[in-house]
């Protein structure tokens with residue numbers, strides 16, 4: 001459908017669609033022109049209109065995507081959205097609508113019952129070769145019905161929380177769909193979170209029922225989860241009414257401890273045995289659907305509540321309108337149920353595509369996922385910038401080893417995709433492929449800017465701002481600045497959990513909503529500040545102006561695409577035990593590595609007078625972080641410093657120190673804002689040393 005272009009006029013142009021006029025985006029533009037009597041000539045025109053006429057845009061999109069449900073009329077008395085509302089107003093969208101997210105995901109089960117809806121795969125583990133499991137649309141519908149009825153029998157209803165902890169398996173998808181079908185609220189934790197990480201998430205939402213897999217596979221070994229359950233159950237203030245164990249791995253790889261069997265139910269025994277209809281509870285557009293967690297710079301993980309209508313409509317905008325994904329597609333995204341990309345992948349079902357789940361390390365065998373593309377006929381392959389970087393180093397000749405004939409799109413997220421990896425993909429993987437770097441995140445459970453089948457791909461750039469999102473920077477065009485959204489958008493979270501009306505004390509509700517406001521709104525203009533540092537480029541031929549990702553604008557860490565806050569580290573180290581070992585103060589920041597494709601976590605430690613940071617202490621710090629959090633949280637480097645810079649009010653300053661160690665001049669920091677500015681010079685020196693070390697390592 002498309003070809004690589006290399007023109008003398010623009011050496012950065014890497015790929016251009018062969019027939020942009022047949023893309024969903026362009027067909028939609030033509031449809032808008034004819035139905036609303038407009039003359040929008042380009043994507044840029046369409047994007048501007050979609051931002052300035054958001055009621056018309058989102059309402060037309062509902063019709064274009066044939067959403068199942070009642071939309072309600074758009075009129076001046078009851079508009080789709082109050083167009084004057086800012087993101088801080090967080091307005092109601094589609095006030096008259098009635099729909100169900102899961103009903104829309106399962107809408108192909110009658111027209112295409114035998115199509116494969118879900119393929120579950122996993123890396124091999126020891127002597128075990130996990131079978132590829134295929135579930136048709138009709139089978140998926142039946143499974144959702146069985147789980148739905150069992151949930152109801154267990155007393156789970158609208159607004160109750162349902163939690164899933166474990167592997168990337170089809171049961172996770174089924175539980176998500178069944179939960180939404182009855183209006184309950186889904187939440188999940190990945191198996192690689194340490195037990196403390198799971199507790200601080202589930203404690204906040206108090207699930208009525210928890211599903212857990214007996215283990216997961218990663219890096220060729222099985223990691224049993226059930227031995228951690230006693231700690232989880234004894235720590236939760238309100239343990240769940242029911243605990244259902246999914247024997248996802250063979251029992252010899254992850255046994256059910258004897259004493260646990262009493263307190264849990266087995267998935268197969270718990271499941272309703274009938275094969276009845278699924279009853280979808282249609283609800284308002286603004287009802288909560290799931291709670292995702294994201295680490296901020298301070299405090300417990302933010303419990304972000306998303307609205308079902310926004311999740312449905314915008315995922316159709318993303319997958320179908322921007323991505324042209326449909327029933328003939330086989331769609332893979334490397335994720336776990338603990339990341340928003342799980343929801344992003346699952347919501348591909350509404351397009352009629354087959355979704356592919358994979359559990360395991362993406363790199364244990366670097367050829368594995370490439371072979372999977374050929375084996376399953378994957379057409380859209382989603383991964384991370386870090387993975388592409390690793391492949392470019394350890395398995396560079398991809399194109400000569402795999403056919404990749406079905407592959408149309410490679411998507412990348414997690415961290416910025418640097419220009420050299422665009423070159424790598426087009427030179428070594430495949431010439432005729434859309435390489436789409438996408439960005440958004442847990443906060444919106446969607447994509448603000450990303451892949452667009454109607455536009456060209458330029459080296460190092462995200463293709464476009466997505467329709468309906470009034471994105472800008474706080475500095476204006478062509479200048480680096482913070483990514484902002486100026487106008488209200490339907491995937492804005494409803495707030496942080498607990499929301500009002502769910503039986504939580506008013507004081508907890510108020511604290512959560514105050515934290516929500518503080519997390520995204522910095523000024524009195526009501527603008528959404530996303531936390532990313534970007535540059536919006538000028539439009540050029542075949543492109544409406546792309547986005548260059550420059551990093552995070554807050555202190556959030558992002559090694560290997562896994563985001564967490566410095567507090568995840570501080571809270572492990574700030575206790576009597578580490579104080580007695582001499583740890584006085586700590587500071588954690590990210591060092592850009594691999595040409596910006598990844599970040600290395602650097603932990604600076606100030607020791608008490610006369611104490612030294614030795615290898616034994618470093619080892620203990622690493623072990624403690626690994627067991628309380630996860631292997632991904634373990635700092636890449638732990639260094640002793642003579643002082644930790646603090647603001648006048650005694651706060652640690654992660655953002656300026658991150659800039660310094662990544663090469664910003666010391667003059668970029670205003671010393672008057674610090675209590676101890678003299679210590680900055682030490683960080684400049686350490687930064688130079690760390691960057692040199694990385695350069696030598698990469699050569």
Ligand SMILES: CC(=O)CC(=O)O
Nearest residue numbers: 413414439440441442
């Ligand atoms: C779409 C994304 O932005 C995903 C992420 O990096 O969290």
